[in-house]
Amino acid sequence: MSDFNSDLPLSARAMAARPAPYLDGLNPAQRQAVDTLDGPVLMLAGAGTGKTKALTARIAHLLNSGRAYPSGILAVTFTNKAAREMKLRVGGYLGEAVEGMPWLGTFHSISAKLLRRHAELVGLKSNFTILDSDDQLRLLKQLLVAANIDDKRWPARLLASIIDQWKNRAWRPDQVPSSEASAFNNRGTEFYAAYQDRLKTLNACDFGDLLLHCVTIFQAHPDVLQSYQQRFRYILVDEYQDTNVAQYLWLRLLAEGHKNICCVGDDDQSIYGWRGAEVGNILRFERDFPGAVVVRLEQNYRSTPHILAAASQVIAGNEDRLGKTLWTEARAGEKVRLIGHWDGEEEARWIGEQVEDLSQGTRGLNPFSLNQMAILVRASHQMRAFEDRFLTIGMPYRVIGGPRFYERMEIRDAMAYFRLAVSPGDDLAFERIVNTPKRGLGDKAQQTIQRIARANAVPLVQGAALAIEAGEIKGRGAAQLRALIENIARWHSAVGTTGMVEAEDDLVEVIRPEGDAQNHIELAEQILEESGYTEMWLNDKTPEGPGRLENLKELIKALESFENLQGFLEHISLIMENDSDDTEAKVSIMTLHGSKGLEFPVVFLPGWEDGLFPSQRSMDESGLKGLEEERRLAYVGITRAEQLCTISFAANRRVYGQWQSQMPSRFVDELPAAHVEVLTPPGLYGGGIAPVASTIEERAQRADVYNSPGWRRLQTATERPVSQPREARNMVIDGTSAPAFEVGARVFHQKFGYGRVTLVEGDKLFIEFEKSGPRHVVAKFIVPAEQADDVPF
């Protein structure tokens, strides 16, 4: 069935006659974004300004006005989740009439679809396999081993990331500029070329290739490009600020003819620079597409004014931005709350209590469901403290974006078996599972197979068969290998004749109904049984064993929504998600990156400490650019909150097993005091930590967060422009706080023990600890040694 038949045009005239429902409830800016159908449009959509609404209304408008068929609209998103949501919402506008848009999807899935049609133009066959980063890494490792490279000094991971970056910039091996020649010990380009060759022989491509090959085809075959330019009359792009150079070229080439391209994005939410995203793409849109209409969506429907003000003030610290002013009609609500804690565990404990309280409505607010609350962290390792805490108090939680389902070892192993069943020539899959479960085929046997396969220019399975014939593999291993080879052959024939077929109209991919081939679900189960894979985990005595079996069951269940194994494998390589359908209300724990596009009534933002957030690494690697990206991350975090936003930091944190004292994040300084309420941790600092506090008031004052460096900096910061250099602000602070300790004083720190002060810098003390060596520590957490015994811990 072609999509021309399935998506019969809705009558344009009929639509024009009655008021278009999708235009209802749009504000003027949204309205403009929806109405300006022709020519380039840049929709600058701040957080929570109804961007998806405008985007879907625009699609609906294109369809209903009769300007485009569903198949004539190219709508690109970054994530499958976003694609799914848009599909759903467009469907909502148009009802059953439109069966769906064939070209609504992620960059990668659409590219894969295009590439399957024109694979031969880049030397691939249309049934190429898509490798994930794991496969990619193994391949590179092989190359490096073959070239006798010391993996210690020049790890495959490094090469992988170099190649990725190059692909993100749309450089093919011969296009890598000479400025990069020194990469990977001067051999980067050489290995890049070798890797691409290897991929071609394997009839495979990685994620970056999906885009890059498309660009190559478009550039080298104007006829192909032109046919798609004509097909895609209207182009929409979501999250434009996240596009990399390859994606940018991809879009530009396709839009070149009619220039009906609408890009939606928010430069303030560009948080994927490390992955090759170029904020520059959105910043220079107007130059790329002269005459572009720029629409700013600035009315925020999500957050209260306090939250919005806090977010705006923070992001104002960035230089490179197009600038937007978010506003809202919502009533004031609660201020953003700020709280400092002793350490990470205390922070987790406190948040746990807050979640508990909020879920019961103890705070005088209506109770929130756990589903309405989220904890957003900078780095995934921060999640553990919360998991630990929530487990002990029995708080239901859900970790979003952890290790993904399809990246788990057992799932990938099982998939490798499926891949072999579908295409026995899949060498990567074969390598992965020859000896899983153990079949007595170690390195030596595998090398023999490789050698023989290469000598005869056949896939590994055949090479293995030849190796047995030639008697090069003997004994126990040989018998098991023979069984494996026979199994693969049998599974392959059981897979049957189903497959993807090109219809006459090259627009459609049709899956031929299964013939007498075996039910693919049973087959999958059978494969896992006969290979001994299930048994392997049954006999496994590690605590993970049962979980892995559970996951395998899940995998089999996932097969149900596909017609056959091929279809499953095709989709799974691109859809790496794991949405377990649980009905129980749970608090969400996720990274800030993972939270983009989501919103929650209650948001906790823990770990606002310099080095952790902003992350030291991104500042080291990318300097000011890195810091600005971190700041955008802070902006994203705050703007996830609808009603209640709580930022926290801890003075001490364990970083790979070592206690470290932490400084509050510089972003804490940048919060506007007028919109922030500083909370005092109950009873935490009340007990005489402060060295020279004698009166009760003094103690109380010293005890709370008002006295913390972060808070003082916060107050100083709000008195002067945020753009003022950090150094200058620190000088002011240094002047205001007299050091309470002198160099040479013997002191005590609760985590680090006894030490001697070697240097005083305002609030920061450098201390030579007797046990843990030199560190810099905030004065607040230091007690003169003679008082150490009084400290109530």
Added chain:
DNA sequence: TAAGGCAAACTTTTT
């Protein structure tokens, strides 16, 4: 060849 023990490296974020 496989399993177990020990050292080292490591922690950003992921389509």
Added chain:
DNA sequence: GTTTGCCTTA
């Protein structure tokens, strides 16, 4: 503190 990978031994 954890994981990974290398090395030793059965």
